[in-house]
Every structure is written in structure tokens, then in C-alpha cells.
Amino acid sequence: MKNSPSVEEQREIHRRMILTRRLEEILGVMAKEGKTRGPLHRCDGQEAVGVASCMALNTSDYVCTTHRGHHVYVGKGMEPRRIVAEIMGRETGYCGGRGGHMLLGDASIGMIGGNAIVGAGIPAAAGMALSIQVLKQDRVAMAVFGDGAAQTGIAHEAMNMAGLWKLPVIFLLENNQYGLTVRQEVQSPVEDLFIRAAGYGMPGLKIDGNDAVAVYRAVAEASERARRGEGATLIEAKTYRMQGFSTSDMGGYQSDEEMAPWRERDPILVSAKALGALIGDKAVSDIASEAETDIQAAFDLALSDPFPTFEFHRPSGAYAEI
Amino acid sequence: MAMMRYAEALNAALREEMSRDPSVFMFGEDIGRYGGVFKVSRGLMEEFGESRVRDTPISEQALTAMAVSAAMTGTRPILEIMYADFIPLCMDALVNQASVFGYLWEGQVEMPFVLRTQGGGGVGTGAQHAKSLDSFLTHIPGIKVVAPVTPADAKGMLKSAIRDAQPVIFLEHKLLYNMRGEVPDGEDELVPLGKARLVRPGRDVSIFATSKMVIEAEAAAVQLAKDGIDAEVIDLRTLRPLDLASIKASIARTHHAVVVNEGWTFCGYAAELSATIMDHCFDDLDAPVARVAMPDMPIPYSEPLEAAVIPNAARIAEAARRVLA
Numbered sequence: 150m151k152n153s154p155s156v157e158e159q160r161e162i163h164r165r166m167i168l169t170r171r172l173e174e175i176l177g178v179m180a181k182e183g184k185t186r187g188p189l190h191r192c193d194g195q196e197a198v199g200v201a202s203c204m205a206l207n208t209s210d211y212v213c214t215t216h217r218g219h220h221v222y223v224g225k226g227m228e229p230r231r232i233v234a235e236i237m238g239r240e241t242g243y244c245g246g247r248g249g250h251m252l253l254g255d256a257s258i259g260m261i262g263g264n265a266i267v268g269a270g271i272p273a274a275a276g277m278a279l280s281i282q283v284l285k286q287d288r289v290a291m292a293v294f295g296d297g298a299a300q301t302g303i304a305h306e307a308m309n310m311a312g313l314w315k316l317p318v319i320f321l322l323e324n325n326q327y328g329l330t331v332r333q334e335v336q337s338p339v340e341d342l343f344i345r346a347a348g349y350g351m352p353g354l355k356i357d358g359n360d361a362v363a364v365y366r367a368v369a370e371a372s373e374r375a376r377r378g379e380g381a382t383l384i385e386a387k388t389y390r391m392q393g394f395s396t397s398d399m400g401g402y403q404s405d406e407e408m409a410p411w412r413e414r415d416p417i418l419v420s421a422k423a424l425g426a427l428i429g430d431k432a433v434s435d436i437a438s439e440a441e442t443d444i445q446a447a448f449d450l451a452l453s454d455p456f457p458t459f460e461f462h463r464p465s466g467a468y469a470e471i
Numbered sequence: 472m473a474m475m476r477y478a479e480a481l482n483a484a485l486r487e488e489m490s491r492d493p494s495v496f497m498f499g500e501d502i503g504r505y506g507g508v509f510k511v512s513r514g515l516m517e518e519f520g521e522s523r524v525r526d527t528p529i530s531e532q533a534l535t536a537m538a539v540s541a542a543m544t545g546t547r548p549i550l551e552i553m554y555a556d557f558i559p560l561c562m563d564a565l566v567n568q569a570s571v572f573g574y575l576w577e578g579q580v581e582m583p584f585v586l587r588t589q590g591g592g593g594v595g596t597g598a599q600h601a602k603s604l605d606s607f608l609t610h611i612p613g614i615k616v617v618a619p620v621t622p623a624d625a626k627g628m629l630k631s632a633i634r635d636a637q638p639v640i641f642l643e644h645k646l647l648y649n650m651r652g653e654v655p656d657g658e659d660e661l662v663p664l665g666k667a668r669l670v671r672p673g674r675d676v677s678i679f680a681t682s683k684m685v686i687e688a689e690a691a692a693v694q695l696a697k698d699g700i701d702a703e704v705i706d707l708r709t710l711r712p713l714d715l716a717s718i719k720a721s722i723a724r725t726h727h728a729v730v731v732n733e734g735w736t737f738c739g740y741a742a743e744l745s746a747t748i749m750d751h752c753f754d755d756l757d758a759p760v761a762r763v764a765m766p767d768m769p770i771p772y773s774e775p776l777e778a779a780v781i782p783n784a785a786r787i788a789e790a791a792r793r794v795l796a
């Protein structure tokens with residue numbers, strides 16, 4: 150089928166999803182042991198959205214993500230070792246320890262970037278798309294954002310302009326059912342948010358966010374549309390947040406009944422099954438053990454990296470002569 | 472008196488004022504079922520119902536504008552903005568709506584809303600979740616800004632803020648919520664807005680501080696005492712309108728001033744304090760005012776970097792030694 154991932158791509162999507170999951174799991178353990186700093190927002194269960202969407206784009210395409218962006222970072226091709234180093238505040242991290250886990254970026258591969266102001270990535274991607282349109286480039290911009298972010302005022306403003314000007318942007322709404330501890334239905338009168346696309350004159354679609362192939366296809370198609378000059382697309386990927394809001398979430402509001410069906414449809418299981426049919430189960434489990442080794446190595450290296458030393462940031466300064 | 476954590480003192484104030492006045496209601500992100508990210512509103516939705524304690528979508532700009540207009544039409548809204556870093560999203564409602572209407576329609580409408588938020592760094596929350604934007608808020612005419620430090624003040628000043636006829640921005644600090652202190656019993660134990668608190672009397676130098684920096688200033692005073700320097704520490708408590716009388720009286724005694732605020736230095740709240748002191752106390756000063764504030768740059772995440780930018784007791788003590796030198 151047109152726009153489907155090749156077997157090689159599907160293999161890589163699977164590998165990056167496992168890298169992300171193991172990253173989250175190890176961070177979870179370290180957080181419990183008090184070895185991390187500040188709250189961490191894990192994306193367990195949502196890996197297909199972040200990884201497969203980025204895999205459907207080119208390295209030169211721009212991507213913005215949120216406070217919960219580890220899958221997007223890994224999906225866009227950032228190195229686990231330098232991701233971990235940033236999260237652990239080391240000099241070798243993507244921002245030299247300045248950013249922390251919510252604010253990673255790597256402009257060299259179009260990843261600019263994580264954002265801890267909810268909603269801010271939506272106009273950011275629209276602005277990048279505006280730049281692409283002005284410069285007549287063969288590129289697209291994508292914002293990955295949450296169901297909570299969809300309720301901000303700037304989401305509306307940005308989508309209206311994207312529709313109006315046919316900007317080459319993909320709005321990938323990652324509906325994990327929660328904004329912090331509050332369920333989606335407490336924040337929105339309607340269950341499906343993709344229906345808003347009609348009001349912006351752009352196509353809107355709902356996809357299974359736990360199926361990496363479905364995510365890839367939808368984003369690949371939206372990206373082709375955008376490159377043809379036909380404008381923006383709003384994609385709502387239905388998924389589920391398998392861990393708490395953050396490592397400081399006291400929990401207790403996500404019931405087992407609610408989670409069980411999602412656990413069965415874990416994106417890594419879904420992907421393993423699809424991929425197994427293509428390359429055999431043995432090859433699929435080899436991918437997992439390889440990824441495990443890689444992530445362990447990433448942690449080992451990052452944790453032996455030095456902390457940065459403080460320097461005043463001159464461009465931020467208030468006096469011309471300092 | 473009862474021993475309480477700062478967060479519990481706020482919770483008690485909210486509960487008492489909600490019971491006392493049915494026009495008081497609360498809204499904000501995660502404040503209802505979860506009880507707020509810092510647990511300040513724990514149990515209030517159960518007690519007062521979903522109409523008066525509302526979980527909201529992530530819509531700070533509209534929420535603030537709605538607080539302004541709801542306050543003009545007979546309610547006393549209490550809006551929680553989860554982090555002070557999100558205050559820029561609330562700005563139009565404060566600067567172009569609340570401030571202006573309070574002037575134009577004085578005598579016709581009142582605007583009794585409280586915007587509670589919390590700021591401050593020190594725990595690795597990064598550049599978008601650790602700022603103190605006090606000066607953004609204290610710049611606005613017609614809006615009161617308060618920042619209590621003790622649990623007793625937290626309770627007494629929140630009650631005063633809720634009963635006030637003007638908009639009040641209530642600044643909390645994420646590192647204060649677990650601090651304990653004695654809180655006077657009684658539903659009508661109010662702490663007036665606009666009055667500073669003398670934390671520690673001293674003869675040699677006056678340290679004027681806000682929010683968590685008051686605690687750092689107290690620690691600095693202890694360090695200074697070891698060198699025979701007797702520092703007076705004043706918790707300004709209300710940032711606007713400022714208790715100028717207390718500032719003047721203190722400087723008349725000590726003739727030296729250090730001003731401390733966790734926000735940025737340039738055009739910051741400490742800068743305003745310094746200018747105010749220069750305007751009103753110049754003749755009493757034996758040395759220029761020293762300012763201790765955040766360096767003019769975003770707040771870094773990594774521990775050694777963050778520790779290097781947040782003002783602390785050592786920097787305050789050093790500033791005091793400098794003005795006395």
C-alpha cells in the first residue's frame with residue numbers, strides 16, 4: 150500500500166519504540182531511587198505515536214513536541230546517550246544540561262524542540278511551516294501535542310491560520326485520555342477532537358495511536374499533501390498514558406479495568422506481531438535484545454559524563470558592555 | 472494556635488472563606504478531584520461541590536479574563552495558575568482588563584478576584600517552571616500583589632485577599648508548601664495586606680526580602696551575627712501596595728539596605744525596591760543600596776547550574792558585608 154513503511158523502516162520503528170520504552174523504565178527506577186532531578190513525564194504506551202510519525206518524515210522536516218517527548222526525540226533520530234545525558238544534567242547532553250528532560254532539541258535534525266508550556270508547540274510548528282512556505286522549501290513541520298494542549302487558545306489561532314494559508318504543517322494530536330490527572334471528558338464536551346479540522350478547512354482523521362503502521366501511514370499521507378501545497382492536516386491518534394502524569398504523580402485515578410484493554414494493545418506488542426509476520430519472531434526478539442544493550446550502554450556512558458560548570462549567558466545579559 | 476504546613480494553612484483559609492461566603496468559588500487546572508498539584512485544595516471539591524470547585528481545561532488566557540468579569544458580576548473567584556511561569560498567558564486580562572476597568576468603573580463595580588500561583592526555583596523544574604515573575608505583576612496599577620512566607624501569614628493573608636474588593640495576586644513558592652509553623656485559631660484572624668513583617672530586629676543593616684528569600688535572609692543574618700554584624704530582616708509580605716513606612720523606619724535605624732528578590736535583576740522587583748529607597752530614604756543612607764536577585768538569564772536545569780543562579784544566604788550575607796564595608 151502507498152505510504153506504508155518498508156520492512157526496514159518497520160524494523161527501525163520497532164527498535165526505536167523499544168529504546169524509548171527501556172529509557173522510560175530505567176528512568177522510572179532511577180526516579181524512585183531519587184537519582185533523577187525534577188519531575189519526569191514518561192510516555193510508556195504512546196511510543197508508536199512519537200516514533201512512527203517521525204519515521205514517516207525526512208530528517209530535514211521540523212518537529213516540535215511537549216513535556217512528554219522522549220518517543221519523539223528517539224523517533225526523530227536523537228541519540229539515546231545524549232538524551233540521557235541531558236536528562237541527567239550532564240555537559241554532554243543535547244543542551245549541555247541547560248534544558249533537562251522537557252526541553253531537548255537538536256536543530257541539526259529539525260528537532261526544535263521539546264516545550265514545557267502546554268500548547269506552545271502548536272503555533273511553533275505553524276510558524277516553521279510559514280517559514281517553509283515563504284522560502285518555498287520542500288519540507289514540512291509537525292507538532293505533536295496532547296489532548297490537554299488542544300484546549301489552549303493558541304491551538305485555535307494557529308490551526309485557523311494554518312487552514313487559511315494552507316501551511317505545510319501536520320497537527321498530530323496525541324490523545325492519551327488525560328491532561329495531568331484530569332480525564333479528557335472533563336476538559337472537552339466532545340470525545341473526538343479531530344472533528345475541529347472541518348472548522349479550519351483541513352482534513353481531520355482519527356487513527357489508532359497504538360498501531361505504528363497506522364500512525365506512519367497517516368503522517369506520510371499528510372506530509373505528501375503538505376508538500377503538494379495542499380496545506381495542513383489534523384490527525385488525532387487515540388492512545389493511552391500507561392504511567393502517571395509524571396514521576397511525582399501520586400496516582401490512584403487510573404483504574405485497572407481502564408488500563409487492562411490498553412495493556413493488551415501495547416504498541417510494542419502490536420508492532421511485534423505485525424513485524425513477526427514479515428521477518429519472523431526470532432528476528433523481532435533480536436531487535437529487542439539489541440535495543441536493550443544499546444540503552445544500557447547509553448546510560449553507562451551518560452552517567453559517567455561530567456556535570457557542566459556554570460557560565461553567565463552573555464546574550465541574555467542586560468548591559469551592552471558586559 | 473495550631474501547627475500547620477503552609478499548604479494546609481492555605482487549605483484552611485480556602486475552606487473557611489468558601490463556607491463563610493457562597494459567592495466565593497475556585498477554578499483551575501487539576502484543583503478539583505486531585506486537590507491541586509501542591510494539594511492546596513485537597514478535599515474542597517468533595518466539600519463544596521463541582522460547581523464551586525472546578526477543574527478546568529488548560530486555558531489560562533480565557534480563565535483569567537473570566538475571573539475578571541466574574542468578579543465584576545457578583546462572585547469572588549479564586550483562580551489557580553499552576554506555575555508563575557504561565558503568568559505571561561494571563562497578562563492581557565490583568566493589564567488591559569482588570570487594571571483599566573478598576574479605574575474606569577470605580578464605584579460602579581468591584582473586582583474581588585484572587586489569582587493564586589507559585590513560582591521559584593531550586594528543585595530542577597527547568598527554565599519554564601521555576602521563575603519568579605513578581606515584577607511583571609507588581610508593575611500593574613490597581614492590582615495588589617502579596618507573597619506570604621509563614622503558614623500564619625499564608626492563611627491570614629489569603630483570607631484578606633479573598634475579602635478584598637480589588638484584584639489580588641497571591642504568590643506562593645514551591646519550596647514553602649511543606650514548611651511548618653504556628654497558625655492562630657479563629658475564622659476572623661486576618662493578616663492585613665500592605666503591612667510588612669519584622670522578622671528579626673537589628674541595628675547595622677536592613678535586609679528587605681520577599682517570599683522564600685526571606686528564609687535565605689534570615690540564614691544570612693545568622694551568618695552575619697557570627698561576624699558581629701547585627702542585621703535586621705524585614706519580610707515585605709505585600710509587594711504592592713508597599714509598606715513604605717516600615718522601610719523608612721528600618722533604614723532610619725540602620726542606615727544600610729540590602730534588597731532581595733528571586734526574580735531577574737534588570738528591571739526586577741529588587742530594582743524597584745532600590746529605586747524606592749533611593750527616592751524616600753536617601754538622607755538616611757550611609758551607603759548605596761545592594762541588590763540581590765537572579766542573574767539576567769534563563770534558569771538552567773542541571774543542579775550545579777541552577778544552584779549558581781538562585782540567590783541564597785551566602786550571596787545576601789556578602790551583599791550586606793559590602794554595604795557595610
Ligand SMILES: Cc1ncc(C[n+]2csc(CCOP(=O)(O)OP(=O)(O)O)c2C)c(N)n1
Pocket residue numbers: 215216217265266267268294295296297298299325327328329390500529531553557560
Ligand atoms: C500553559 C501551561 N499550563 C499548564 C501547564 C501544566 N501542565 C503541564 S502538562 C499539563 C497537561 C497536559 O496535558 P496534555 O496536553 O494532554 O499532555 P499529556 O501530559 O497528556 O502528554 C499541564 C496542565 C503547563 N505546563 N503549561
Ligand SMILES: [Mg+2]
Pocket residue numbers: 295296297323324325326327328329
Ligand atoms: Mg493528554
